[in-house]
Each structure stands twice: as structure tokens, then as C-alpha cells.
Amino acid sequence: MQKVRALREGDAIRTENDDLARALFTKNAFGALRDDGRVQLSPLETVYLIAKKRLELLDSKNKRIKLDAFIATVRKKDKNFWTRYAAFKDLRDRGYVVKTALKFGADFRVYDRGVKPGEDHAKWIAYPVSEHEHLRWQEFAAKNRVAHSTKKNLLVCVVDDEGDVSYWEVRWTRP
Secondary structure (H helix, E strand, C coil): CCCEEEEEECCEEEECCCHHHHHHHHHHCCCEECCCCCEEECHHHHHHHHHCCCEEEECCCCCECCHHHHHHHHHHHCCCHHHHHHHHHHHHHCCCEEEEEHHHCEEEEEECCCCCECCECCCEEEEEEECCCCCCHHHHHHHHHHHHHCCCEEEEEEECCCCCEEEEEECCCCC
């Protein structure tokens, strides 16, 4: 399989302007399509695609950036990287589309299988947490309030030391 080529431009990761790269966006809902025809990827998407051997990441001198080196750079800025990546990878491997949810104050919005952003709304707001993390009741209530106010269900993704993920869904019900 031919790999998509992407360039690391500062903190941004952008693919080349070609059909193979745009297919990542149109068929698999990775990244965001830019006006110049390139796809901008998140660091999590980049790591996932490199690990799946679907992406080659290059620096400004067209030198390949190795996966371990890129992860080391990302981890300096995101202390919760491994927990977030474990949840992202597991959800993607299960066939869900996972996008950022920063404007909602969450880690991810998760679309049900077969649904792409723009076709319908995300079903869940997801928060990856380590199994060793302590979540106070007020934090949990705030996360649930955000999910409810955006008409989504709360999905807490609990990641254990082996990187396995357990999911806890919270929904509002009326008795």
C-alpha cells in the first residue's frame, strides 16, 4: 500500500496535495481538509497513521521523522498522551470516527460507526482517563453537563497500565 506523505511544519502536520491524502479525509474522516487541498492532521491521527504504515512524516528538509522521535516531541507538550492515544487507537480500531472536542471542553467527539462528521452529529463526548486517576464528583458532574448540553452522551474511557480501554457511558434518563 502506498503511504501518504505529510510534512511537519512547526506544530502543524499537513499532507501533500494529492488524491491519496484527500482520501484519508473523505473516506476515513482523518484530519481537516484545507483550502489548498491538503489535509491537516492532529498529532494523535499522525501517530496512529504512522503506526498503521499509512503515513510517512517528513521534516522541512524532506527527511523522514521516525515514529519514536515524533512521539517524544508530542509527549513533551501532552503529558496525558499515552492515555489519550490508547483511547483514540482503540476507538478507531473499532470503526468509530474520533475528532477533537476542544470547543466542547472535552478530549474527543466520537461518531457512531458508519457516520462521518457533517453527515450527523457525534454520539459521544469522550474523556480518556488513566485507571489511577482520581476523578472528583464535581469534575464528573461538569463533564456530564457538557455532554448533556451538547446533546451527546458522556463516554469515560478508562485506560489501564497495559493500554486496554474500558468504556463507561453516562446518559440522562427520565423515570
